[in-house]
Amino acid sequence: MENKRRRVPALAPEERREALIAATIPLLHEHGVDVSTRQIAQAAGVAEGTIFGVFETKTSLVVCSVIKALDAQPTIDALAAIDRSAPLRDRLVLAAELLHARFSENAQIMTAARKLVMTGDAPAHMVANRERLHTALTEVVTPGAEELRRSPAAVASLLLLFCGANTYGPFGDPDNFSGEETVSLLLDGLLIRRGTH
Template identity: 70%
Template sequence: MESPAENRRKRVPAMAPEERRAAIIRATIPLLHEHGVEVSTRQIAAAAGVAEGTIFGVFDSKHSLVVCSVIKALDPQSTLDGVAAIDRSLPLRDRLTAAAELIHDRFADNAHLMNAARRLIFAGHADPDAQARMSTNRERLHAALVSVIEPDAARLRRSPETVARMLLLFCGANTFGPFGDPDGFRGAEIVSLLLDGLLIRNSRGDR
């Protein structure tokens, strides 16, 4: 009598290698959120409904699969779509607050995967292609923020490029850093820190 796992594997239709790779990556991403990069190929195979050997038929190694899955999980497209949808006719503070909320949520939801990316892709095995893809994603996110800021460029002491980088820095430090407070320090406060600083100004004006 065949086991349920054997029956499940038989029901998985034949796929081209690229389709199989994509299906295994899709199955791996939730496991990365649940177990981190220490997830086993046995767990991945069970989630994908394939034999472990099938994984190594389309990936060189577990490391290769995990790297591909981390990159896919960190694809910024949904955040980019949200940033693109921000009404450019809104005041700068409102635009930046909406953008900061999106960035904050992205960083907070994926903090452990972003840390894993640093270890696996930038500080670990040399993988120029993976490094290039991650760098491109960062550049896309930065460019999207620049487009939110540009309508008010003349009002700012620094360029939209620098302001966007500072916003990313604040959001990153708040979610990754040891002194961050992701639950209590969010979009509007981050934007106030960026635009107003921390000095309380009186009617005479502080210097």
């Protein structure tokens, strides 16, 4: 009996586009921008030529996949779910853990994004994601703003800076700087307090 390759059912162009992007994202985590169209086609269960029936170039597929992978909405939804009645420190620890997880998960994708010449709408998407993430984090900080000597927006910026540098910076170490340690650094500083005067 002849062993025939199972055909993937025909998809509408937009569904095919989304299926190719979905197949590309895990490969970007593994291979970065060096992923081949052969690997993408194999993961998507299509012929290699199918890719070019949907995307002009491999780069355009990779850029669309990077944009999709870096979508901030899942993190924004998780930030929105943090109980605003919890103490400020507890809320910030939860937020920091979410940010650490997001940045760690997307580290390879961010490296891929930096290697690409981002054209078209890609830079605007990246900026919009950062702004949306900052706004969501500011909303987590706002209840209890009277406890802080900086505005909620400034505290959100600092927390994003700490979490981002911990993941992407040359001196970062997510194992040593957990969400709790990051928040302690932000709220308490580094001085040992022997008492207040």
